């Protein structure tokens with residue numbers, strides 16, 4: 001083995017050292033050059049100098065050109081947690097002369113920046129995106145680890161809802177938000193979702209839905225960009241496509257309506273912004289939450305019940321749920337059921353079925369509101385030509401034979417009500433709330449005379465192939481036995497008798 005002389009090693013190291021340091025210097029110089037001449041924002045600022053020069057035709061134009069410097073610009077609004085460098089590229093945002101140029105130089109559309117001065121609001125409070133970024137892809141932040149990427153332009157009105165009520169900005173730059181809020185009401189979203197503690201329970205509460213981030217949503221079936229706004233758009237267009245087997249009914253919206261509803265749902269954030277930024281109308285609305293405004297029985301019905309019960313005046317077979325939805329404003333139910341029954345069923349719902357509870361601890365409705373809903377249910381006109389109130393005086397329910405009744409039930413009723421009355425296409429008769437609220441007379445009348453305008457047939461037709469009173473009494477005994485054996489009726493009336501209807 002030969003060892004090279006020591007002076008030769010020294011020489012080789014020197015050459016390598018030279019090569020490495022020259023390489024490092026070159027890399028540094030390239031980075032500096034890229035920052036100086038290649039960086040996106042400088043590139044746009046230089047382009048903007050040319051635009052300003054072309055428009056410098058008067059005194060004002062010349063002074064704007066003269067004042068233009070190539071430098072990083074940023075807006076800091078500590079109260080809103082905003083540090084936005086968007087204006088490093090969006091240089092003409094407040095210059096009305098920049099209407100015909102293309103982005104990022106274009107003047108801002110509408111009155112938005114006139115009523116919301118840039119120094120006080122910045123950009124990301126309305127647009128989202130990564131404020132501190134100086135590269136557009138990072139500002140947009142769709143493919144970066146950033147919770148709230150730039151909103152698509154057509155959903156940007158969702159932000160108005162952080163500080164304003166939807167009706168307040170209707171016709172003032174927030175039309176899409178306002179129409180989304182109306183759709184939420186009309187389409188019965190409250191039937192299954194709560195806002196401010198009021199609503200059904202099949203779906204989640206949506207108070208902070210606008211703050212969801214993409215990791216919280218199943219993105220596998222989303223065709224467009226994997227963002228929360230896109231998830232919502234595609235979910236509203238077809239819930240079952242995005243969430244296999246979703247119980248959420250397709251709301252049947254046009255493309256425009258889908259965007260409006262998404263805009264509104266994105267606005268639901270409950271952000272804790274300084275009071276000085278929140279409009280008086282929104283402040284009032286937030287304060288009113290503990291003391292909800294007086295909605296009429298009809299308004300309450302439309303908001304909370306109509307998605308499932310529809311108009312309520314006829315029984316409806318719901319294909320999506322493979323079930324008859326009870327006609328809760330139907331002539332028969334309204335005639336047979338007293339207010340105790342109705343109030344208790346509305347307050348507690350029918351646990352284990354789709355019918356949610358609506359009382360204070362469940363759906364958030366007050367007893368007074370439940371009373372107004374009952375008045376509304378009973379306001380449907382009753383046909384007079386049907387003897388639905390007739391009730392043979394001689395019936396003795398204590399002598400019904402549940403065994404006999406069970407045979408009849410298996411023959412005539414199981415197909416709709418399920419074995420043991422567990423519920424099938426028709427309501428569950430073994431349900432605890434039904435059992436503790438329905439009295440025997442109510443059950444008798446329902447079986448004897450059926451429900452007009454609903455799928456429940458009338459079975460009383462003695463001597464002509466129908467059931468006799470004795471057979472119906474046996475059936476009542478059987479139905480009674482389905483709960484906790486002979487459960488007595490325990491429900492009590494709430495606020496007196498809100499409807500004036502005599503039980």
Ligand code: HEC
Pocket residue numbers: 040041044084085086087088089090103104123124127128129130131132133134135136139140150152153
């Ligand atoms: C590095 C320069 C740069 C920065 C920084 C930047 N933008 Fe832009 N922005 C652009 C360019 C370029 C376009 C035009 C892109 C296009 O048309 O594809 C644009 C377009 C937009 C659009 C219109 C998008 C559309 O769909 O029409 C919005 C809104 C926008 N920017 C908002 C912002 C906000 C908010 C910020 C700060 C968080 C920001 N930009 C930061 C360069 C920038």
Ligand code: HEC
Pocket residue numbers: 086087090093103106108109110112113116118121122123124125126127153154156157159
């Ligand atoms: C008060 C809320 C609000 C603020 C603050 C705001 N914008 Fe907008 N901006 C909007 C809305 C809403 C739209 C969509 C307008 C429409 O639908 O016509 C929009 C549209 C835009 C567009 C698209 C223009 C076009 O027609 O292509 C750009 C770019 C933009 N904003 C940039 C900014 C920048 C940069 C800032 C900060 C300097 C900013 N915005 C601040 C609400 C806001």
Ligand code: HEC
Pocket residue numbers: 112115116121125126156157159160161162163164169172173174273276277278279
């Ligand atoms: C961060 C809170 C905030 C956001 C987001 C916001 N605004 Fe405002 N808005 C205000 C405040 C505060 C004022 C009152 C401005 C002032 O102090 O002069 C205002 C004023 C207005 C006005 C003028 C009202 C009047 O009586 O003159 C309109 C219209 C308006 N906003 C519409 C919108 C629309 C549309 C959006 C959504 C694109 C929006 N705002 C987003 C806080 C906000």
Ligand code: HEC
Pocket residue numbers: 183184187188189190191192193202203204206209212232239243246247248249251261265307
């Ligand atoms: C019949 C009950 C029902 C109705 C009516 C209903 N939803 Fe849903 N919704 C659900 C159920 C169940 C889910 C959970 C399954 C899913 O994500 O599809 C859900 C999921 C959602 C989600 C996703 C929540 C999340 O973060 O995962 C949103 C947002 C939503 N619904 C909004 C609405 C809106 C807006 C309406 C009114 C057009 C509406 N829903 C009507 C039952 C309903």
Ligand code: HEC
Pocket residue numbers: 314315316324325326327328330333408409412413414415416417425426427428429434443446447451454455456457459475479
């Ligand atoms: C064709 C299907 C069908 C058959 C058969 C049927 N029912 Fe019904 N039943 C219904 C429907 C649907 C309702 C809910 C009616 C409504 O829409 O208001 C109902 C309601 C009832 C109710 C009241 C339940 C409540 O929640 O208020 C009782 C009790 C009842 N049926 C008993 C019977 C008995 C006993 C038989 C057999 C003799 C029977 N039903 C046969 C469909 C049926």
Ligand code: HEC
Pocket residue numbers: 191192200202301304305306307308309323325326327328333342345346350353354355356358373423426427428429431
């Ligand atoms: C998510 C769907 C859904 C919503 C929303 C809903 N219901 Fe129901 N409701 C049902 C179903 C399903 C039944 C039948 C229960 C069963 O299958 O056993 C029912 C049963 C009832 C009954 C008993 C009817 C009978 O035949 O005895 C009453 C009363 C009732 N609902 C009132 C209401 C009221 C009032 C509201 C609004 C505050 C409401 N429901 C909202 C699905 C719903």
